[in-house]
Amino acid sequence: xxxxxxxxxxxxFIPGTxxxxxxxxNPGLGGVCTFVGEVRFDDGVEALELTHYEPLTLPGMHELAxxxxxxxxxxxxxxxxxxxxxxxxxxxxxxxxAALHRRDAIDAVDFCMDHLKSAAWFWKREKRAGQWHWIEPxxxxxxxxxxxxx
Amino acid sequence: xxxxxxxxKLADVAGKSESQFASSSGDLDWPDILALLDxxxxxxxxxxxxxxxxxxxxxxxxxxxxxxLVAKDGDEIALLPPVSGG
Numbered sequence: 001x002x003x004x005x006x007x008x009x010x011x012x013f014i015p016g017t018x019x020x021x022x023x024x025x026n027p028g029l030g031g032v033c034t035f036v037g038e039v040r041f042d043d044g045v046e047a048l049e050l051t052h053y054e055p056l057t058l059p060g061m062h063e064l065a066x067x068x069x070x071x072x073x074x075x076x077x078x079x080x081x082x083x084x085x086x087x088x089x090x091x092x093x094x095x096x097x098a099a100l101h102r103r104d105a106i107d108a109v110d111f112c113m114d115h116l117k118s119a120a121w122f123w124k125r126e127k128r129a130g131q132w133h134w135i136e137p138x139x140x141x142x143x144x145x146x147x148x149x150x
Numbered sequence: 151x152x153x154x155x156x157x158x159k160l161a162d163v164a165g166k167s168e169s170q171f172a173s174s175s176g177d178l179d180w181p182d183i184l185a186l187l188d189x190x191x192x193x194x195x196x197x198x199x200x201x202x203x204x205x206x207x208x209x210x211x212x213x214x215x216x217x218x219l220v221a222k223d224g225d226e227i228a229l230l231p232p233v234s235g236g
Contacts, residue, residue, distance in 0.1 A: 053157055053228055055210030117235060123158030124234035134159040138235035 003076030026098035033105035034096040
């Protein structure tokens, strides 16, 4: 059974505490690739809030994991995403893939990140000067997804 | 009761995160829902929800065409604006 750990977290997390055990849980791996995304220190941004919709968001992440396992030769996949309020510098997402060969691990993380950013059920708003502003979809999100449609 | 959940900025337009509608008259279809949103929740909400980028989920399943929605007692409808990008 491939190792698979897909979670939504409502509290701050320390990626290292997840990545260590994940790597240990995949003995014999040839490579592990990890991406950690953090809330950017953008001009004037005081906080970022992510909302999700329970019946869709986590099931959608599991479907994404299924597709990653179907597309790449993986031993294990860790996909952890924050919801709730975060401050700049806090981790927001962590994806780690273990595989026999590096290309599968690297590409699986890239694939999961492009889909998490552009197609997963999260709505984001940021607080600037005490006011909340919703973040709209960007054109780049579509081109990020198009990379995987070939 | 039929529960309607507003996600993202639709919650701002609605002024709340969800509503409950009684369905004593039976099932509610898409025009019924739109009428209720404007008359009972917030003016302009129906128009915001009609935006073709807004998707609708019924009991956790995203509908291919929201205008075919038929909700019955006990159902949960989610109104889903486009997700935010990176």
